Amino acid sequence: MTTSTVDVKAPEQAPPPAPAPGRRRRFAVHFAHYKWLYLLLLPGVVYFAVFRYAPMYGVSIAFKDYVPFLGVNGSPWVGFQHFQDFFSNPDFGRLLGNTLILAFLNLGIAFPLTIVLALLLNEVRLSILKRTVQTLVYIPHFLSWTIVASLSFLLFALDFGPLFLFINSVLGTDIDFLSDPAWFRPLIVLQEIWKNTGWGTIIFLAALATVDQDQYEAAIIDGAGRFRRVWHITLPGIRSTIIVMLILAIGQMLNTGFEQIYLMTNALNRSVADVFDTYVYFVGITQGAYSYSTAVGLFKSLVGIVLIFGTNWLAKRFNQSGLF
Amino acid sequence: MTRRKLSLAAAVVTATALTLTACSGGEAPAADTSKISIMAPFLEAQPPSADGAVQQKLEELTGKDIGITWTPNASYEDKMNITLASSEIPQVMVVQSKSPGFVKNAEAGAFWDLTDKLDEYPNLKTTFPEVEQNASINGKVYGVFRARNPIRAAVMFRQDWLDKLGLKAPETTEDLYKVAKAFTEQDPDGNGQDDTWGITIPKWGALGSNSPYDIIEEWYGAGNRWTEKDGKLIPSFETEEFLEANRFVKKMVDERLINPDFATFDGTKWNEPFFNGKGGIIVDVDSRVSVLINLFKQANPNDFENKVGFVGNLKGPDGELNAHPTDGYSGFLAVPKTSVRTEAELKNVLEFLNTMNGKEVAALLNNGIEGVNFTVEDGKAATIKPETAEGKAVSTDIKSYAQLGTNVTGNNFYPVKQASDYEQQVFDKRVEVMAEDLKSAVYNPAAAFVSPTYVAKGAQLDNIVADARIKYLAGQIDEQGLKDAIKLWKASGGDKVQEEINKLWQDSK
Numbered sequence: 001m002t003t004s005t006v007d008v009k010a011p012e013q014a015p016p017p018a019p020a021p022g023r024r025r026r027f028a029v030h031f032a033h034y035k036w037l038y039l040l041l042l043p044g045v046v047y048f049a050v051f052r053y054a055p056m057y058g059v060s061i062a063f064k065d066y067v068p069f070l071g072v073n074g075s076p077w078v079g080f081q082h083f084q085d086f087f088s089n090p091d092f093g094r095l096l097g098n099t100l101i102l103a104f105l106n107l108g109i110a111f112p113l114t115i116v117l118a119l120l121l122n123e124v125r126l127s128i129l130k131r132t133v134q135t136l137v138y139i140p141h142f143l144s145w146t147i148v149a150s151l152s153f154l155l156f157a158l159d160f161g162p163l164f165l166f167i168n169s170v171l172g173t174d175i176d177f178l179s180d181p182a183w184f185r186p187l188i189v190l191q192e193i194w195k196n197t198g199w200g201t202i203i204f205l206a207a208l209a210t211v212d213q214d215q216y217e218a219a220i221i222d223g224a225g226r227f228r229r230v231w232h233i234t235l236p237g238i239r240s241t242i243i244v245m246l247i248l249a250i251g252q253m254l255n256t257g258f259e260q261i262y263l264m265t266n267a268l269n270r271s272v273a274d275v276f277d278t279y280v281y282f283v284g285i286t287q288g289a290y291s292y293s294t295a296v297g298l299f300k301s302l303v304g305i306v307l308i309f310g311t312n313w314l315a316k317r318f319n320q321s322g323l324f
Numbered sequence: 325m326t327r328r329k330l331s332l333a334a335a336v337v338t339a340t341a342l343t344l345t346a347c348s349g350g351e352a353p354a355a356d357t358s359k360i361s362i363m364a365p366f367l368e369a370q371p372p373s374a375d376g377a378v379q380q381k382l383e384e385l386t387g388k389d390i391g392i393t394w395t396p397n398a399s400y401e402d403k404m405n406i407t408l409a410s411s412e413i414p415q416v417m418v419v420q421s422k423s424p425g426f427v428k429n430a431e432a433g434a435f436w437d438l439t440d441k442l443d444e445y446p447n448l449k450t451t452f453p454e455v456e457q458n459a460s461i462n463g464k465v466y467g468v469f470r471a472r473n474p475i476r477a478a479v480m481f482r483q484d485w486l487d488k489l490g491l492k493a494p495e496t497t498e499d500l501y502k503v504a505k506a507f508t509e510q511d512p513d514g515n516g517q518d519d520t521w522g523i524t525i526p527k528w529g530a531l532g533s534n535s536p537y538d539i540i541e542e543w544y545g546a547g548n549r550w551t552e553k554d555g556k557l558i559p560s561f562e563t564e565e566f567l568e569a570n571r572f573v574k575k576m577v578d579e580r581l582i583n584p585d586f587a588t589f590d591g592t593k594w595n596e597p598f599f600n601g602k603g604g605i606i607v608d609v610d611s612r613v614s615v616l617i618n619l620f621k622q623a624n625p626n627d628f629e630n631k632v633g634f635v636g637n638l639k640g641p642d643g644e645l646n647a648h649p650t651d652g653y654s655g656f657l658a659v660p661k662t663s664v665r666t667e668a669e670l671k672n673v674l675e676f677l678n679t680m681n682g683k684e685v686a687a688l689l690n691n692g693i694e695g696v697n698f699t700v701e702d703g704k705a706a707t708i709k710p711e712t713a714e715g716k717a718v719s720t721d722i723k724s725y726a727q728l729g730t731n732v733t734g735n736n737f738y739p740v741k742q743a744s745d746y747e748q749q750v751f752d753k754r755v756e757v758m759a760e761d762l763k764s765a766v767y768n769p770a771a772a773f774v775s776p777t778y779v780a781k782g783a784q785l786d787n788i789v790a791d792a793r794i795k796y797l798a799g800q801i802d803e804q805g806l807k808d809a810i811k812l813w814k815a816s817g818g819d820k821v822q823e824e825i826n827k828l829w830q831d832s833k
Contacts, residue, residue, distance in 0.1 A: 068409035068425070069434035069662075090816060091784065158585040179587050179798065267529045267794035268587045270787075285402055287783045288425025 062295040075291075082295035091279065099275040099300075102261075103253040105189050111249055114197050115242065118204035119230060134205075137198025148191050149263035153178065156187075179268035191260060203245060204238060211237035243315050251308040254300050276300045357672045360388045361414040361663070363407060364727050365397040372721035377696065377714065381688055382725070386679050394724065401425060408434055413663040415673050418727060419467055420655035422459075424779045430466050436659045436670055439465045445674055447681035450732035455652035458771035462828055467656030468677055471731045474649035475636070475758040475765060477539045478610035483633030485512035485604050496639040497543055497572060500605070504581040507604040522581035524603035526591035529794045531561070531786040532768075534650055536607040537573065537793060542648040542766060544569035544640045550770040550825065557770055557826050559818070561789050561810055567803065568641070570796060577797050587794050595619055610634065610754050617747060629746045636757040637764070647761040651771045657730060680728065686736035689729045692718040704741035772832070775824035777817055785821065788813045 031038065057072075062082060064075040086092055117137070124130040140148075155163040156177040168174055177183045215233050224232065235242075258277040265273040276296060284293025312324060371394030372378065383390050393414060395403045400418075405425045407413060419426050429435070439460075442448045448468055450456045459469035479494060481503065486493065489510055494500045504522025506512070512520055528535045532549045542548055546565040550557045560566055576582050583589055583603055595612075597603035599619045606612060613634045620628035637647035657677060664670050679685060691698050691705040697715035698705040708715050729737075742748040778785075792809030795801045801809075814822075 067428045067432045067434075068405045069429040069432050071409055090812075153588075153590075158588075176585075178585075181800075266527055266588045267791045268798055268800060270791050283784065288401070288405060288423055288428065289780070290405075 059294065059298060061291050062298045064291055066291040066294075068290075078291070082292045083299065085292065086296055086299065091274070094271070095274055095276055095279055098272055099254055099256055102185060102188060102256045102275060105185055106192055106256070107249060107253055109189055110192050110197060111200075111246065113193055114200035115204055117197055118201040118208060119234065121201060121205060122208045122234070123226065123230075134198075134201075137201070139198075140195045141199035143195065145195075145257070145259040145263060148195055149260070152187065152191060152264070178264075179266055181269045181272045184264065184269040184272045188260065188264060191264075192257070204241065207238040207241035208234065247308060247311045247315065250311045251304060253307060254304050357669075358387075358389055359391065360386075360416065360673065360676050361391045361393070362416045362418075362728065363393045363395060363404070363414040364418045364724075365400040365420065366394045366724040366727065367397045368720065368723050372724045376721050377693060377718055378688065378721040378725055381693055382685065385685050385688060386676060388676055392728075405429075408660070413660045415659065415663045415669075416677070417658050417660060418470075418655060419658045422461060422774060424782070427461060427774050427779050430461060430464075430658075434660055434662070435466045436661055436664065437464050437466065438468070438659070438674075439463070441670070441674065442468065445678040447678045447733055447736075448674065448730075451734055452652060452732065454767075456732070458651040458768075459653045459656050460772050461774045463772060463832060467658035468681075468730045468732060469653040469656040470727075470729065471734075472650060472652060472654045473758060474652040474767075475647055475761045476609040476611070476650060477534070477637050477648040477761075478608070478613065478634050478754075478757070479636075479638060480598070480606045480608070480613055480616060480632060480634045482507075482512070482598065482601070482604040483630045486633060487630070488512055488514065493633055493635050494638060495635065496643070497540065497641060500638055501572070501576060501581070504576055504605055505579065508579070508581045512604060513601045520601065521583055521597075521603045523576065523605040523607065524583050524589070524594065524597045525586040525607075526589045526594050527587060528591055529587075529790045531790045531793075534609070534648070537570075537797075539607055539637075539648045540573060541566050541569040542646050543638050544572070545642065545644065545646050548648065548766050548768040550768055552769060557822070557829050559813075559822065561793075561813075565640075567806070570793060570806070571803070574797050574799075578799070587798055599623075610636070610758060613750060613754060614747070617750065632750075634754070634757075636761045645761070645764040646766045647764040649762070649765040649767055651768060657728075677730070681730050681732065681736065683736045686729060686731065687738060689722060689725045690735075690737040691740070692722045697722075698738075700738060701741055703738065705738035706741040707743075770825050770829060773825050773828040775821050775828065777820045777824055781817055782821065785813055785816060785818050788816065 061072055061075065063077060063079060064072070065078045065081075066072065066075045121130055121134060124133070153161075155161050157164060158176050158178065164175075164177060167177075175183065177187060211234060215237075216229055219229050219233055254276065256275045256277055258281060261273055261275055262278050262281065265278065276299075280293040280297050280300075283289045283296070366372070374392070379390070379392075391414075400420055401423055404417065404419065407417075408429055442450070442465065450469075450471075452471060455471060455474070456465060456469060457463070460466070479500065481493070485507055486503065489506050489512055491503055491506055492499070494503050500523075507520055507522045509518075511518070523536070525536050529537070532538060541560060544565045546563045546569055547560040549560055551560050551563060552558075553563070573582070577584075577586070583597065594606065594608070595616060598606055598616060606616075613632060616632045617628060620631045637645060639645045659670060659673055664673055680689075687694070687705075692715075694700065696708075697711070697718040698707055700706070707719070711719070731737075742751045775782075788809050792801065792806050796803065796806040
């Protein structure tokens with residue numbers, strides 16, 4: 001009896017007499033069916049609504065002349081004035097250049113190194129050694145940039161830092177690493193490598209664990225050496241992970257790391273050290289030019305979005321699965 | 325049923341989220357003349373407690389229920405701007421400088437214009453009208469300024485080194501060079517090694533920040549930020565004296581008479597080379613003399629005298645003394661209009677500030693509570709020894725409460741009696757030297773003027789010259805490079821700043 005009533009009701013719902021209420025009704029059924037899944041989704045939605053989407057309302061001050069006393073709504077609109085000021089500012093080219101150069105250096109050097117380290121760790125046979133090394137390379141990730149910068153200052157300090165003395169005596173030079181503009185970028189990239197390469201291997205090691213072991217056996221029987229196995233089995237095996245991580249890394253690329261750069265900047269290397277993040281802090285927070293710095297930050301986000309979509313498009317073009 | 329409940333729950337959550345995100349647009353508290361709210365910075369590790377002895381005494385003396393929001397000094401400017409955008413605005417705000425954020429708010433009408441109002445109150449009618457002008461925005465007084473000694477620049481040196489090498493304390497910049505050279509080359513610590521230098525300068529480059537560079541430029545006659553030339557105001561870095569002063573500093577850098585890491589050396593470690601016998605000279609505010617003496621005293625209470633010597637401002641190469649003064653104030657107490665709405669309410673607040681600057685409260689804020697942490701001896705406040713727990717708490721708290729003092733009619737509190745005769749002598753000499761230098765002070769003629777272009781991008785502009793100055797001293801660019809940077813300053817908006825400043829200057833005459 002019960003089943004038959006359900007059977008009778010169902011076809012009644014299926015053909016929509018009028019599109020709008022029918023669709024709503026169908027959604028209600030769908031919703032009732034998946035209600036627990038929706039409930040699980042709720043915290044995530046609320047999080048994004050409150051902490052990610054709602055603050056975007058503040059972005060409107062990029063188009064206003066914001067004065068805290070007048071509030072966001074009370075401040076007058078100025079249209080694209082702040083963007084015009086920024087693009088016509090002599091700092092603009094320098095900031096864009098510095099940001100992009102640092103971003104690409106980090107991406108081009110630090111990112112592949114993560115994969116290399118993961119591959120190396122994966123090849124270690126002795127489990128205890130592997131685990132010890134893994135733990136050791138994770139540690140720097142948990143040190144704050146303040147500590148990393150302090151360590152660098154100690155190691156490279158003029159006239160008494162051990163690395164300063166060592167490198168300069170080996171090369172017979174007199175390089176002041178901390179203030180020489182030519183050494184700013186290498187130092188930043190080195191710090192980044194030291195701090196985050198180990199941590200970045202986690203996902204790649206997880207991906208490496210999923211590569212089919214039978215293929216290796218087959219390759220060994222066919223006489224493939226270690227490098228050939230890495231090249232023909234391991235790397236293709238984690239290719240999709242690499243692509244996804246690359247797209248994510250590119251999305252984060254322009255976040256050049258405010259703390260790190262701020263701490264390493266001084267009057268002598270500022271010409272290569274100023275990036276969007278430090279500029280926004282300097283102009284926005286210390287000088288109270290909130291609208292202008294919001295405009296700069298917004299521009300940076302736009303560049304970031306273009307980069308993500310661009311990479312995704314490229315990945316799809318080369319027959320790889322993109323992120324979306 | 326369940327479905328309905330669920331959609332209800334969703335609605336509630338969304339509504340809550342919306343409430344959370346909406347700016348808290350509450351009502352300002354109703355006027356209650358017995359309550360005063362204050363926002364002030366604190367520079368100690370912790371803010372004073374709200375029920376401490378000082379707070380209680382302060383409420384007793386002023387007859388008000390005082391609520392103070394203590395805010396860490398490092399993030400004060402941000403917090404001030406955020407507070408102004410919120411609904412919880414205090415009735416009295418310590419404003420630390422005429423920062424662009426403050427100027428914009430003030431010009432939008434956020435604060436009461438007190439220009440003609442302060443004279444009614446005997447303790448707020450200042451005896452330093454020129455400092456009040458310096459603290460104003462183009463003549464409009466937006467607060468009761470917090471007075472500071474205008475003359476603070478001094479040259480501190482290792483007296484023991486000077487005596488050992490048989491040198492005299494410097495009087496001119498040329499003497500400074502000679503002493504620095506001797507400290508570098510003649511092994512003043514007598515350890516047989518070439519491990520000392522003359523002057524220690526930390527990472528400190530901003531223009532007009534009373535840095536050693538600013539001070540030496542002023543000694544050379546470059547003026548104080550702005551200087552009058554041919555009936556016009558020009559920035560001091562456009563003078564020939566500015567270049568001469570920097571050539572002089574560069575010569576010392578090149579001869580390694582200055583610490584080679586001057587561009588990166590951490591300012592919080594400034595005393596260390598002096599104390600450890602590496603760099604024998606510091607050019608900074610005279611209060612550092614006491615700090616340095618204390619360092620030696622802590623290390624060896626039996627032998628700390630005659631380690632630290634000092635002189636005031638030095639004569640330039642032309643034999644003239646151009647003493648470097650600050651603007652004579654450190655921010656001001658402003659009254660926001662959002663929290664103090666009517667003239668009657670303003671009167672209440674100003675009367676409170678008047679009481680705050682009276683003799684009794686000034687002594688409380690600066691000396692503490694008589695009989696608890698200090699006693700008066702020959703008109704001086706002497707710390708009670710041994711310190712009781714109660715006295716110590718008061719002594720700690722007043723370091724923060726002193727931030728509320730304005731002292732616009734001079735210091736109404738007791739001068740502090742120094743711990744030993746030697747320290748008292750040094751202190752008295754400091755007061756004497758500074759008073760003497762005050763006669764030759766060269767002030768910033770444009771201190772009161774706020775140019776709109778400077779508010780918009782002054783700090784970026786100044787950075788062009790400030791960075792070039794450091795680069796020139798470090799040898800990264802030559803003098804032409806420095807001159808080019810000054811041209812860039814002018815072309816990027818500096819010309820406009822100069823025009824605006826000159827117009828304000830002409831109008832004020």
